[in-house]
Structures are given as C-alpha cells and as structure tokens.
Amino acid sequence: MTDRKCVGCGIVQDRKNMIKITAQNPQNNIVVNGDSKIFGRSAYLCYNNTCIENAFKKDRLKKVLKAPVPQELKGKLLNEL
Numbered sequence: 496m497t498d499r500k501c502v503g504c505g506i507v508q509d510r511k512n513m514i515k516i517t518a519q520n521p522q523n524n525i526v527v528n529g530d531s532k533i534f535g536r537s538a539y540l541c542y543n544n545t546c547i548e549n550a551f552k553k554d555r556l557k558k559v560l561k562a563p564v565p566q567e568l569k570g571k572l573l574n575e576l
C-alpha cells in the first residue's frame with residue numbers, strides 16, 4: 496500500500512508520483528523528503544502548482560503536519576516542479 500492522498504486536491508495516487516513533505520523529529524523541521532529517509536509526520540502533494548498553492552491555503556499543510564510551516568517552503572516546492 497503506497498498510495499497517498501494529496502493535501503492540495505485530495506486525489507489518492509502512488510506516492511512515487513508525489514512530493515513528500517515531512518515534519519522531521521524531534522524539532523518538527525519541515526523538510527522536502529525526496530528519498531523518504533527522514534522520519535516524521537508526512538504530507539504528500541502532486542507535482543503541480545495548484546496543489547502546492549492549495550496546500551498553503553487555509554493552513555492545510557500545517558494541519559496535516561501538525562507543525563508550523565515556513566512560508567518560504569512554498570517557493571522551494573514550486574522549484575521542485
């Protein structure tokens with residue numbers, strides 16, 4: 496079972512095709528978890544602008560990760576596309 500739900504649009508798909516964002520333990524540093532080696536609560540996003548923008552609206556990403564999400568992460572994610 497490797498399907499994950501996108502925080503932006505709610506679509507469920509294989510996590511290989513998604514951006515993984517993790518609140519790294521123990522300080523809840525928010526990292527883009529490209530190789531999935533970092534342990535912590537994670538959120539997934541499709542590789543597109545709309546889902547990234549949506550994830551930052553209404554603090555959705557923050558709610559999923561249960562951690563403060565730095566605003567500069569959005570630019571970083573958009574650069575990953």
Ligand SMILES: [Zn+2]
Binds near residue numbers: 501505
């Ligand atoms: Zn999506």
